Amino acid sequence: MHEIKVPGKLFIAGEYAVLEPGYPAIVVAVDRFITAQITKSEQQILSLPQLGLPNVACRFEGGQVIFEEEDTRLDFIKNTIAVVHQYLQERSIETKPFSLTITSELDDADSGRKYGLGSSAAVVVAVVSSILTLYRDFLPVSKTLIFKLAAIAHYQTQGSGSCADVAASTYGGWLHYTAFKASWLKERLKENGSITPLVEEEWPHLQIEPLEAPEELVLAVGWTGSSAKTASLIKKIEPLKQKNSTIYGDFLRKSRDAVSTMVEGFKQSDMELMMASLSANRLALLELSEETGGAIETIHLEKLIAIANCYGAGKSSGAGGGDCGIAFTSTDKLERLHKQWQDAGIVPLDILPATKYN
Structure with missing residues (x-):
């Protein structure tokens, strides 16, 4: 076997x-x-x-x-x-x-x-x-x-x-x-x-x-208590792509710039750059959400991110609309971050990056 x-x-x-x-x-x-x-x-x-x-x-x-x-x-x-x-x-x-x-x-x-x-x-x-x-x-x-x-x-x-x-x-x-x-x-x-x-x-x-992630980077993951419906959120973006290519093009540019900056942060082991680019990508997604009415950030995700920003930087993960949010933080701040998430009804998940497996 x-x-x-x-x-x-x-x-x-x-x-x-x-x-x-x-x-x-x-x-x-x-x-x-x-x-x-x-x-x-x-x-x-x-x-x-x-x-x-x-x-x-x-x-x-x-x-x-x-x-x-x-x-x-x-x-x-x-x-x-x-x-x-x-x-x-x-x-x-x-x-x-x-x-x-x-x-x-x-x-x-x-x-x-x-x-x-x-x-x-x-x-x-x-x-x-x-x-x-x-x-x-x-x-x-x-x-x-x-x-x-x-x-x-x-x-x-x-x-x-x-x-x-x-x-x-x-x-x-x-x-x-x-x-x-x-x-x-x-x-x-x-x-x-x-x-x-x-x-x-x-x-x-x-x-x-x-x-290669910097050694000092801690990825924290919180669950909001609801599941996201990815397909329905994606469908809301299609009309924007067809009707207002300028707004959609601006989103694509901002997302690309944020990701490119984050890649540089990884390569330079620059935590500040990585956190700033995570926040920049979040803002691009918020603007997209406002234009489409897609509700990428639920109330629970907003709470999760607001708390995460006190200990580093936070963002929704994936399509949004539920599921998990993430935070870039450090080891000395993780326990306090988890505690505040719990107090706000966010479930901290015991999840780590999987770098080796068979």
Whole structure:
């Protein structure tokens, strides 16, 4: 049996703008994991015990993955298995049945509360990584290959997104990320249908650069008690892009400048620069929110950030509208920050950057 652990993620800076090709973000992998256990077996079985799906039989039929149980929660896994299977077939590798069990630490184990740590992306990466592990004797497996196969599967299922969360779950650590051109990927898949040449070529605009965090940097994470609906928030931005390209263009420029400044802060180990750029990105997102009525910052996120700013700098993480907020602070201030968050009804999460995992 092989066991693969894949981390979740948190967005640090560059949200929304990263959906545009060429605009950067910073994302970090966190030490909450999806675990995949895979072994060769007589019959292909998928087990998701936390979803009440302990033994789902599946088979390949006419190039499609068929699950014996219909459940929309299986869509990401179904498409991922199909993508990896197609890739292996294109490489003339004979595939064998496997038993795959997936468990998650990304949501709260007791209540099932979602923290917004990128579970769908982490599951896709875990499925790709675990299946490829069975065929390491027949093909070289790299992080680039895992990312591209996972990105194809994730995009085919969701139809949108930057895949920054896929990158974080694949590479780990802190990443300076620029998304590929989604329309290019869609067109290439449509015109070709073959996956192998696609994973072997350069993807337009894609950049994945590891960053080294300063030793004194402490990333604090607080949960607001509500989940965000990312898709609905993104939809509110679409009319602004169409009707007022000047305002949207200003947002993109401010987001890019804030992220670029933060990258310099990382590279120079300049905490003040990193905190200032975190606040600058927050202001850009607030302006976007005001123009769209998207409510990126809820009342709880506003409280979280106001407290964080007393001990460093704070910001929403990801789409906003709920889920988690973050703070850049220092070790000597962390306990007081957590205490004030608790007093304000914010739940401090015991989450750290995940720099190493298997």
